[in-house]
């Protein structure tokens with residue numbers, strides 16, 4: 001935990017959030033400024049600055065974040081289905097140029113509308 005970190009404060013409950021999921025390794029909550037009908041952030045409870053700081057030690061945690069994302073996507077009705085029609089996007093913004101604004105690792109789960117590629 002880092003004292004001056006927004007997401008550490010959210011994990012500790014010092015700042016309110018709309019919880020989507022929690023276990024020993026991670027916490028998930030709805031983004032305050034959603035860019036799509038579903039926009040959930042999955043964060044490790046351990047304070048890691050971002051993908052730029054992960055090590056082999058974090059492999060289990062980071063892998064687990066993807067499993068949680070897949071389950072949350074299914075709960076939200078975003079599973080691609082037989083025809084692979086629906087779907088969602090999983091995003092790590094790494095560094096300011098990529099759009100990272102909070103420096104505590106977080107995986108964006110975004111869905112509920114069609115999306116274009118490449119991103120802006």
Ligand code: 5GP
Nearest residue numbers: 017029030031032033093099100101102103
């Ligand atoms: P980044 O730009 O670092 O990839 O993503 C940070 C995300 O955190 C943004 O989508 C932003 O809307 C979200 N966010 C920032 N502050 C808060 C907050 O206090 N509560 C919640 N729920 N989301 C936040």
Ligand code: ZN
Nearest residue numbers: 005008047104
């Ligand atoms: Zn933190």
